Amino acid sequence: MKEFQPADIRNFAIVGHASAGKTMLSEAMLACAGVINRLGSIADGSTVSDYHVSEQQRQISVSASLLHLEWLGKKFNLLDCPGYTDFISEGLGALRVGDFALIVVNASHGVGVGTDAVWKYATHCDIPKMIVVNAFDKAETDFEKVLAQVREHFGANVFPLTIPVNPGEGFNQVLDVPRNEIITYAGDKSGKFTEAPATGAWAERVTALHKELIEHVAESDDALMEKFFEQGGLSEEEWRAGIHRAIQNQVLVPLFVTSAENNIGVARLLDIIAKYGSSPVDRKKVAAHDLEGKDVQVSLTDPDPVCYIFKTMSEAQFGELSFFRVYSGQVKVGSELFNTDRRTTEKIGQIYLLNGKLRETVTSLNAGDIGAVVKLKDTHTGNTLCSAKKPVSLPKVEYPKPNIHAALKSNVKGEEDKIASGLAALHHEDPTFLHFVDGELHQTILSAQGELHLEVIADRLRRRYNVHVDLSEPRVRYRETIRAKGESKYRHKKQTGGAGQFAEVWMRIEPKPRDTGVEFTQSLVGQNVDRTFVPSVEKGVSKACEEGILAGYRVVDVKVDFYDGKMHPVDSKDIAFQIAGYFAFKESFLAARACLLEPIHAVEIRIPDDCMGKVMGDLSSRRGRIQGMDTDGSFQVIKAHAPAKELYRYSSTLRSLTGGRGVHLEEFSHYEEMPRDAEAKIVEEYQKHRAEPNHA
Ligand SMILES: Nc1nc2c(ncn2[C@@H]2O[C@H](COP(=O)(O)OP(=O)(O)OP(=O)(O)O)[C@@H](O)[C@H]2O)c(=O)[nH]1
Numbered sequence: 001m002k003e004f005q006p007a008d009i010r011n012f013a014i015v016g017h018a019s020a021g022k023t024m025l026s027e028a029m030l031a032c033a034g035v036i037n038r039l040g041s042i043a044d045g046s047t048v049s050d051y052h053v054s055e056q057q058r059q060i061s062v063s064a065s066l067l068h069l070e071w072l073g074k075k076f077n078l079l080d081c082p083g084y085t086d087f088i089s090e091g092l093g094a095l096r097v098g099d100f101a102l103i104v105v106n107a108s109h110g111v112g113v114g115t116d117a118v119w120k121y122a123t124h125c126d127i128p129k130m131i132v133v134n135a136f137d138k139a140e141t142d143f144e145k146v147l148a149q150v151r152e153h154f155g156a157n158v159f160p161l162t163i164p165v166n167p168g169e170g171f172n173q174v175l176d177v178p179r180n181e182i183i184t185y186a187g188d189k190s191g192k193f194t195e196a197p198a199t200g201a202w203a204e205r206v207t208a209l210h211k212e213l214i215e216h217v218a219e220s221d222d223a224l225m226e227k228f229f230e231q232g233g234l235s236e237e238e239w240r241a242g243i244h245r246a247i248q249n250q251v252l253v254p255l256f257v258t259s260a261e262n263n264i265g266v267a268r269l270l271d272i273i274a275k276y277g278s279s280p281v282d283r284k285k286v287a288a289h290d291l292e293g294k295d296v297q298v299s300l301t302d303p304d305p306v307c308y309i310f311k312t313m314s315e316a317q318f319g320e321l322s323f324f325r326v327y328s329g330q331v332k333v334g335s336e337l338f339n340t341d342r343r344t345t346e347k348i349g350q351i352y353l354l355n356g357k358l359r360e361t362v363t364s365l366n367a368g369d370i371g372a373v374v375k376l377k378d379t380h381t382g383n384t385l386c387s388a389k390k391p392v393s394l395p396k397v398e399y400p401k402p403n404i405h406a407a408l409k410s411n412v413k414g415e416e417d418k419i420a421s422g423l424a425a426l427h428h429e430d431p432t433f434l435h436f437v438d439g440e441l442h443q444t445i446l447s448a449q450g451e452l453h454l455e456v457i458a459d460r461l462r463r464r465y466n467v468h469v470d471l472s473e474p475r476v477r478y479r480e481t482i483r484a485k486g487e488s489k490y491r492h493k494k495q496t497g498g499a500g501q502f503a504e505v506w507m508r509i510e511p512k513p514r515d516t517g518v519e520f521t522q523s524l525v526g527q528n529v530d531r532t533f534v535p536s537v538e539k540g541v542s543k544a545c546e547e548g549i550l551a552g553y554r555v556v557d558v559k560v561d562f563y564d565g566k567m568h569p570v571d572s573k574d575i576a577f578q579i580a581g582y583f584a585f586k587e588s589f590l591a592a593r594a595c596l597l598e599p600i601h602a603v604e605i606r607i608p609d610d611c612m613g614k615v616m617g618d619l620s621s622r623r624g625r626i627q628g629m630d631t632d633g634s635f636q637v638i639k640a641h642a643p644a645k646e647l648y649r650y651s652s653t654l655r656s657l658t659g660g661r662g663v664h665l666e667e668f669s670h671y672e673e674m675p676r677d678a679e680a681k682i683v684e685e686y687q688k689h690r691a692e693p694n695h696a
Pocket residue numbers: 017018019020021022023024025041042043059060061062081082083084134135136137138258259260261262
């Protein structure tokens with residue numbers, strides 16, 4: 001492939017709500033440019049972009065794919081991103097390295113929650129947007145309605161550069177506003193087209209739209225505005241020169257119509273991107289930090305190389321691929337770059353240009369370009385690679401916190417190490433999920449962005465690391481405590497065979513305030529018990545507290561006093577007092593109105609106004625207690641306390657209650673006594689489990 005200078009590169013993220021047609025649009029673009037001979041399909045799992053098994057099985061995108069093509073002498077780097085918010089990290093990384101966002105809206109479904117979200121993220125990344133309304137081949141699509149809805153969400157600057165002439169079945173004609181023409185696309189999905197001047201009503205419409213377009217363009221620049229008023233319009237040359245800037249400062253948000261499935265409307269979209277779309281030159285300088293954390297700028301024209309790793313992915317037969325964008329300088333095969341975040345040096349091996357899983361090698365990449373390298377030693381998503389002479393670090397993408405949890409269980413013994421190293425490797429690829437081993441409950445907890453995300457992680461573990469894992473509801477960390485005083489005089493005596501054992505422990509226990517733990521004291525008087533046995537008793541008590549008594553959970557908030565006992569001159573020894581202490585505590589505990597405590601989480605829920613009733617009703621059925629409420633525009637923010645047990649997969653519930661518009665955060669707050677019936681159930685399950693012959 002030939003070399004491209006920054007002004008000839010078009011980097012963009014194709015984003016939008018789930019199933020808008022982003023992957024098909026990417027496929028159609030590749031077909032237009034001749035990268036592929038015919039369009040693949042989602043149903044057959046034959047698109048270039050969705051080539052992973054997890055994508056083909058589910059018929060959705062799970063991972064952002066890097067694709068590239070050449071159009072009108074420009075190199076396009078497309079990043080086809082998943083629409084499901086479960087895989088938001090992919091879109092965030094792509095928007096970060098894109099020079100603009102191509103937001104796809106499904107003509108039948110209109111603007112969805114995912115559309116609003118990506119608009120917001122693109123704005124946050126400070127990149128311009130273009131909009132594609134796709135699938136006008138579907139019956140009952142209404143262009144005016146979608147346009148009005150898009151404008152309602154994203155403002156009056158949204159302006160159609162193309163309009164469907166014959167939407168519905170057989171859709172193949174598009175009114176082209178910049179050209180004043182009707183474009184007819186070929187029926188063979190090749191993307192080829194013929195042009196004819198607009199006539200009749202279409203001619204009138206396009207003339208009016210054309211005028212409006214020129215006004216938009218004129219608005220983007222004071223000098224153009226002046227000319228516009230002086231001349232009563234702009235010359236072709238003038239408005240064409242101004243359109244790029246109008247898109248840059250978003251005085252014009254261009255909207256296009258397509259049928260990706262039939263490759264209609266795509267070729268002219270490519271034309272406009274090639275001629276007027278953002279290039280790396282539009283963001284010549286980006287903010288960064290030096291090694292001391294001071295603000296610096298990386299300039300496109302600096303000779304020293306600076307790259308940002310926006311994605312890493314492990315591929316069969318290949319090892320780990322690191323996807324990067326060059327922000328300055330040139331990256332060459334064989335060169336050494338410094339990883340500022342890890343403080344290590346990496347040697348650049350093979351550099352690849354990708355089209356999904358198809359790869360071609362190049363020897364270097366210029367500033368502004370996007371590619372991938374393999375087998376870096378210690379470089380992960382979010383790292384900066386640069387010249388060791390001038391180390392800088394580009395700001396990392398901020399990912400949302402995971403808020404759905406599951407326990408990961410292996411059905412085969414001895415796989416723990418493989419699972420742990422697999423999870424660590426997957427986490428480097430996808431920082432939006434977390435994992436940790438809960439030593440207390442002996443389970444591995446996976447926290448992710450949604451149920452689908454959890455499943456995809458488990459799938460990847462199974463496939464790549466050949467382990468047999470299942471997801472289940474995580475066990476909850478209950479606690480055990482008492483509500484009254486209790487006591488015991490426990491005698492431990494063993495005289496069968498060998499040396500005997502004797503110890504008697506007299507103990508009193510009483511409740512302590514919440515979150516104060518277990519306190520062990522002794523108030524022995526006289527010589528009934530040798531003081532050397534106090535630590536033995538304490539050890540026995542600690543063991544009982546750790547094991548739990550009612551249901552196998554740790555004991556908390558109890559004051560224990562060892563106040564008297566008995567011993568035997570020969571048979572009393574450390575182990576005897578440990579055992580006596582252990583059982584004395586258990587006895588007193590059961591005599592002290594023992595109960596379970598459950599963890600309560602503080603949740604913050606953000607939902608649209610119209611979902612209040614449903615969400616509040618659901619919260620109260622989960623034993624939630626409202627702590628406060630706030631308004632944020634058309635959203636309500638509810639703060640509440642709810643038992644952890646009741647919040648299992650709450651993010652999925654919230655999504656379905658709010659049509660995907662609600663989000664929540666949760667974190668541990670405190671422990672509380674739990675309702676008797678719920679407690680009885682847990683105790684019963686524990687007893688049943690203990691009674692099983694093989695229980696460990
Ligand atoms: N009729 C029609 N169907 C389309 C069109 N574009 C895509 N589809 C279908 O819509 C479904 C979703 O298309 P995708 O291209 O996978 O959509 P996406 O936006 O990439 O979806 P995610 O990446 O999973 O969010 C598939 O069944 C496509 O065949 C179109 O222009 N017309």
